Amino acid sequence: xxxxxxPRTDGGTDPQTAETASTPDPSGEPLVDSxxxxxxxxxxxxxATARSVIEAxxxxxxxxxxxxxxxxxxxxxxxxxxxxxxxxxxxxxxFLRCINRMNDLIDTARVEGxxxxxxxxxxxxxxxxxxxRRQIGMVFQHPNPFPKSIYDNVAYGLRIQDDDDNLDExxxxxxxxxxxxxxxxxxLDKSALDLSGGQQxxxxxxxxxxVDPDVILMDEPASALDPIATSKIEDxxxxxxxxxxxxxxxxxxxxxARISDKTAVFLTGGELVEFGDTESIFENPESQRxxxxxxxxxx
Numbered sequence: 001x002x003x004x005x006x007p008r009t010d011g012g013t014d015p016q017t018a019e020t021a022s023t024p025d026p027s028g029e030p031l032v033d034s035x036x037x038x039x040x041x042x043x044x045x046x047x048a049t050a051r052s053v054i055e056a057x058x059x060x061x062x063x064x065x066x067x068x069x070x071x072x073x074x075x076x077x078x079x080x081x082x083x084x085x086x087x088x089x090x091x092x093x094x095f096l097r098c099i100n101r102m103n104d105l106i107d108t109a110r111v112e113g114x115x116x117x118x119x120x121x122x123x124x125x126x127x128x129x130x131x132x133r134r135q136i137g138m139v140f141q142h143p144n145p146f147p148k149s150i151y152d153n154v155a156y157g158l159r160i161q162d163d164d165d166n167l168d169e170x171x172x173x174x175x176x177x178x179x180x181x182x183x184x185x186x187x188l189d190k191s192a193l194d195l196s197g198g199q200q201x202x203x204x205x206x207x208x209x210x211v212d213p214d215v216i217l218m219d220e221p222a223s224a225l226d227p228i229a230t231s232k233i234e235d236x237x238x239x240x241x242x243x244x245x246x247x248x249x250x251x252x253x254x255x256x257a258r259i260s261d262k263t264a265v266f267l268t269g270g271e272l273v274e275f276g277d278t279e280s281i282f283e284n285p286e287s288q289r290x291x292x293x294x295x296x297x298x299x
Contacts, residue, residue, distance in 0.1 A: 050077035053215065053245045054099060059113035061094050061103065061270070068094045069270040072113075076262070081237060081246045083260035083278065085253055086293070091270035092249045096217050099247065100136035101129040118214070134161065137208035141220040143200035145192035145207075150175075150184050153192045153203055157211040170210060178206035179236050198229025205236065209244070216240060218248040222255070234259050253294060257282050265290045 052075035061069040069091045076082045084092040094103065101122060103109040114121050122132055134157075145153050154171045158164060171188075175181040180202045184190070192203055201221055208216055218237070222230040237259050240246055250256050256263055256278065263281040265274045267289055274281060274290045285291045 050080055052076060053078040053118060054247070055116040056095070056098075057114040057116070059095070059098065059111070059115055061091070061098060061112075062110045063106070064108045067270055069098075072270070072272045074264060074272060074275045076245065076247060078245050079241060079243070080261035081241045081248060081259055082262040082264065083256035084247070084249045084264045084266060085251070085256050086266035087268065088251075090266040090268055092266050093219050094270070095266070096219055096247060096249050099215070099217060100133045100138060101127075102133075102138065104129055134211055135213050136215040136217060137211070137213040139201070139204050139208055139216065139218045139221050142224050143197055143204050145195070145200050145203050147191070147193055149189050150192050150195070150203060151188040154206050154210050156207060161211060163211070174206040174210035175203075177209055177240070178202045179232060179239075180206055196229070198225050198232060201225060201229070201233060202236065205233075205240075209240070213244065215245045215247065218246065220249055220251065223251065230255075253282075265293065267293065 054076040056072050056074050059069055059072040060067065072091075072095060084095065086092055097103045098111060098115055099117070099122070103111060111123060115123060117132070117136065120127065146156060148156070151171055154174050155164075155167055158167060158170055163170075172181060172185075175184065180199060183199060184195070184203075192200065195203060205216075205221075221237075222233045225233065234255065237246055237248065241261075248256075248260070260278045262276065263278045264272055265281065265285075265287075267273045274285055274287045276286075281290065282294060285294065
């Protein structure tokens with residue numbers, strides 16, 4: 001069973017394929033610890049009122065005749081980390097790809113409803129998807145650096161936009177913000193493909209933020225990494241939320257509890273069952289289905 005719910009469309013990650021949720025552990029033991037620590041999140045960060053930068057209204061997505069999202073409505077706050085959790089095939093990555101219209105690249109995909117970015121419906125006819133993706137960057141599940149030097153990877157988007165003034169400074173700034181500069185500053189001409197997996201993922205983050213987007217989407221950015229690299233990515237995500245709106249899909253509920261301010265729980269059938277402050281979702285969910293999922297009764 002795959003972690004995603006649409007056919008593969010690029011060299012980075014596998015968009016999701018519409019699947020049913022996996023079955024419970026036959027041993028009857030919880031799949032995760034029923035007590036998930038959310039004390040690491042700042043109270044001010046998790047409870048602060050922030051303006052909404054992304055809003056979905058009655059969003060439906062179909063792949064041919066298969067419905068991947070069912071009447072999803074939610075508001076994502078600016079400059080916070082919003083995590084999306086749920087079992088495989090529940091529509092998390094599908095929703096993520098709606099935000100910057102990556103689903104446009106899938107012939108069988110059909111999107112209904114409305115999805116607003118900064119008050120503008122991104123599916124209006126006058127919206128240029130390429131320009132939209134400059135404002136809403138994407139980091140995929142598997143690191144996908146270009147077969148170029150470290151420097152050229154980070155500079156790529158800037159050059160495409162003819163924004164090559166002070167290029168060295170912008171590349172250095174992006175690498176510093178991605179917590180990679182100290183490790184690669186003396187080898188910028190080295191192939192990005194020679195970096196470790198964790199370094200490659202941070203390079204992809206540097207490439208995404210070099211063009212100064214407003215939103216960064218992350219589709220399980222640490223799922224292919226070892227624990228040390230995962231910890232670095234998590235620390236980086238929390239730092240990025242000081243300047244960017246971050247939306248992350250993760251299968252790791254402990255990770256969502258550690259790094260997110262808001263959590264959205266998707267369950268089978270592409271239904272958004274609950275959305276709210278991360279602490280409330282994990283410690284006192286309103287839905288019994290959400291509690292059952294978090295405590296490992298299914299997953």
